[in-house]
Amino acid sequence: MTDTTASPTLTPVDRARRFLAAEARWSWLEIVFWIVAFALAFGFRSNHLLFAEIAILALFAVSLDLILGYAGIVSLGHAAFFGLGAYTVGIMARSGWGDPLTGLVAAAVTAGILGFVTSFLVLRGTDLTRLMITLGVASLLHETANKLDWLTGGADGLQGMMVGPVLGRFSFDLYGTTAYVYALSVLFVVVLGLRVLVHSPFGHTLRAIRDNPLRARAIGIPVARRLIAAYTLAAMIAGIAGALLAQTSGFASLDVLEFHRSADVMLVLVIGGSGRLYGGILGAIVFRLAQDGIATLTPQYWQFWIGLGLVALVLAGRDRLETAGRRLVARALPWLAAKETTR
């Protein structure tokens, strides 16, 4: 981190104020990103369903980032909340309550309750026990949904969801334009909120807990309370993401609770980077587009190639991969190398 605020004429208080304000300021990259994302609603119509999927995956990843990247809680069962949110709106829509927005609220509540209750299980323990516990909770929920087929449709999935128009006006269309704008808007609102949160005292305490829980407690931070709050909030957001998927696809099945969802969203964060809010979004875009791209090139082995790429990413570490990539490019293009060294 370079300190651009250093200046002999400024008092330390001014420097402190500027530094803290700069941390939370909007970057132009962010602004451009949102403008482009919303502008995409006016073109590329045939891709809107895919875009909607990406926005939903991004939301799911952002929610995992809150606990993994900020609070340092690893989870292999984040799909529990995603799936619960999906089934919540699914069951509501089948029973005649098809309004999307109130559905999202309901999904946030049910997933939040599950998050709150299970947060006590992940409070203590090592990364490994946390992985096992979150995995266990998710498979328990999967099994429950499977058994309660009168409610969930079991292995066949929930049939007959009637999802109403968003805000009573915008019906879901075949191209997925409504789905995309709806999902993107929800993502935008959540990111707006989280932007505030991660730069707040609360957000900073999460980072402190991730860095050093021992010290966090030693300066008076109620670690358990903060982790419970973060875990519950992340569960709510994951529930909303699951609800969005069910609403935009008009369907919910056991697939929303499958292990691969928890694993995928973890990989999305590995790709995009954790603890930086936009990492989940970037990761979701790369992951989903790579999935699509590789699938068209080599239909049989796309999972293998994605897996290989991820193994490389994890083993080498993102930073080293970035450096290695830059060096590789630099060697291939001598003029670029010259530029690198003069920088």
Next chain:
Amino acid sequence: MTLALETRGLMKSFGGLIATNDVSLQLPKGARHALIGPNGAGKTTLINLLTGVLTPTSGEILLDGRDIGSLGVEQRVRLGLTRTFQINQLFGDLTPIETVALAVSERQGRGGDWWRRVGTKGAVLDELVEVLDRFDLTDRMTEQTRLLPYGKQRLLEIAVALATRPRVLLLDEPAAGVPEGEREEILEAVADLPKDVTVVLIEHDMDLVFRFAESISVLVAGAVLTEGTVEQIKSDPRVKAVYLGESEA
């Protein structure tokens, strides 16, 4: 007068090893007390017991006359009992200003605020800079902590503890690992701590201890060998024996 900090018959055993053996301390408000003893004497263990990181096997701990034995670490901090660590325990990804801000927000009961940016509440910034300035950290307060030189990190260890506004501050070898040339700065910072704060200093350097402390407890094998004023400890042959024995070994 009630004591700032008192322990009564504090015991801690790890399996067969008795790390703290019947320790009873009495520290009046504003005391400058040193805790000395050879390696493995149980000094850090005693701090861990006082602050609630470890649960004593038996015995009582009183802060301002109040039994705090059943309270958690963070509750004791809120009541005014804060410690530093022998081995740096900082937030590597955060900056010093953010680190100190954490302690201040928490002390003000605003650590859970999620709707406002850090440093946007009243006079907080002034206080943050004041604390950092006391430890000569303002120049580098916006750099990531992990990038700071070791000596600066040692200072931040104390700064963040002081930002909790403790009544009793426990310093576990604040100059540990600091090269000779930089020790003086840390010692001065320790000597300049506010007079109303009760300070317990763990330190191996005897010159430093004799300069700083008004009273000293000597811990050997978990138990208090002796305690008294600097003069008493200086002339105590048993203390000499412990330290001579150690340096010969």
